[in-house]
Amino acid sequence: MHVPLVDLRAQYATIRNEVEPCLQRICASQSFVLGPEVEALEREIANYVRAPHAIGCASGTDALELALLACGVGSGDEVITSAFSFIAGAEAIMLRGARPVFVDIDPDTFNLDTDALERAITSRTRAILPTDLFGQCADMSNVVGIAELHGVTVIEDAAQSLGAEHDGRRAGEMAPFTTFSFYPSKNLGAFGDGGLITALDDDTAGALRCLRTHGESERYVHAQVGRNSRLDALQAAILRIKLRHLDQWTALRQAHAADYTKQLQERGLTERVRPPVTAATSTRHVFNQYTVRVESREELRAHLQSCDVGTAIYYPVALHRQPCFRGVVDAKLQLPDSERAAAEVLSLPLYPELTEAQRTFVVDRIAEFYA
Ligand SMILES: Cc1ncc(COP(=O)(O)O)c(C=O)c1O
Structure with a gap:
């Protein structure tokens, strides 16, 4: 018997009748980057995770980089993160010119050990970046509590945990920034790369929207140096269908x-x-x-x-x-x-x-x- 690790073809067979007409509709529209499908997905995910704002972008890795950019992490800063995780968070910290400070995990949950986290805080700590590994939230009430006590921000890497809850609260509504990935093998997977960030306040959401399109505040006026990291309409339309399941x-x-x-x-x-x-x-x-x-x-x-x-x-x-x-x-x-x-x-x-x-x-x- 063949038992693959993941079987995306089996899932596609169950939604093919919904997806194919939708792809045809987007092709007919010839509107591919951002636009109404992406906006609708952003509203639906925000609603799903009970966050006030959701901002689509090109991947889960970009979501982490954009969040670090938005909170101003840069040279000389330290960001505390788990030593047992996917590389993307630590990589994004390095690419911002900051230093990842690795702490150990709770051996039961594989998530950041919050005692070790507290011991690792210094005057240079700018942010904490916990991962919700394998679909289980990190100890977010403690992480957010420690962050507030020390005046630092939190970027929760929820690439693997869309829909997960900690003490009844969903990944996306707990931290100032929560990042998601729509890589095809994720619980909600696109037909390519895709990502999203949720934010709790209007200013942060505005900054993230600006940063994902070259820091543009109005057409060809660039308030900040940003990125090109946009979600496309085809992915958003597919994700909207899958979100219903x-x-x-x-x-x-x-x-x-x-x-x-x-x-x-x-x-x-x-x-x-x-x-x-x-x-x-x-x-x-x-x-x-x-x-x-x-x-x-x-x-x-x-x-x-x-x-x-x-x-x-x-x-x-x-x-x-x-x-x-x-x-x-x-x-x-x-x-x-x-x-x-x-x-x-x-x-x-x-x-x-x-x-x-x-x-x-x-x-x-x-x-x-x-x-
Ligand atoms: C924990 C974690 N963070 C970040 C990412 C990066 O997401 P993406 O592949 O969409 O860039 C992944 C994806 O594998 C992940 O599992």
């Missing part, structure tokens, strides 16, 4: 994740394959990934691959160990929970259309490996 897809992801955990427990495998932990404060985990911690990861992965089961390692190298940060990070810095996570994590196939037979097949192959 997102809650149902999320419920399926949650049910499949619960079923994996149940099957691993029933087979007595949870000592060797530790299921993901949902924090008590994580009131809606949207499972962009089902990530376990395993013994003998490389061998298990090779076994699953030989059985036609796709897996992924998000992420094999903790950020403070990445070659591109040599010279920026103290070579002796040790962040044991991030390093252990990088050595142990394995993401199993998870997507709404995954069948029970496929899940059982995956768990059978895991059981066979450890037998």
Whole structure:
């Protein structure tokens, strides 16, 4: 049986009848960049995450860069971020001329450890950039509380967590800036790159809109040096269709994740394959990934691959160990929970259309490996 890590074709088959006429409509309009589809998507996402403003842009990485630009992060500043995450946040900090300060994670949730965060604050700290890894919000009430106490801003990287909630509050309504990615494999994926930022106040939203179009305040008048980072109408139209299905897809992801955990427990495998932990404060985990911690990861992965089961390692190298940060990070810095996570994590196939037979097949192959 073939069980891919992600199966976008299965999802497309369910929405094809909605998508194709819509693509034809955009082609007939020949209006491609920003415009009414993007504005409608921005309103719908703002409504979905209960944020006052949403600003579309070209990718989740650009969303992070635009947020850092809007809050004025630059040379000499420090931005505290998790050492166990995708590179985009730390990369954006470096590209602004600032310094990423990596802190360790909570080993249960893989998200920023807020005690370590508090210890890392200095007079140079300008912002905190937590990631909601694998679809579970970081400990956002604590992060925002610490930021307010120290007068610094927060950019929540919610690329993997559209629709996730912390203490009943949604990613997008908690931090001054929340960034999202519509990369095709995300819970809400475009047919290419796309991203979005939510903001809580009018001035920030205005600044972000200006920055995404070359800092233009009025036609050919540039109040600031900005970027070209716009969302296009084709992507927005597709995302609007998919957004209508997102809650149902999320419920399926949650049910499949619960079923994996149940099957691993029933087979007595949870000592060797530790299921993901949902924090008590994580009131809606949207499972962009089902990530376990395993013994003998490389061998298990090779076994699953030989059985036609796709897996992924998000992420094999903790950020403070990445070659591109040599010279920026103290070579002796040790962040044991991030390093252990990088050595142990394995993401199993998870997507709404995954069948029970496929899940059982995956768990059978895991059981066979450890037998
Ligand atoms: C946590 C995280 N941040 C940022 C990004 C960057 O998003 P994009 O690929 O849309 O630039 C991703 C995408 O993989 C991500 O997973």
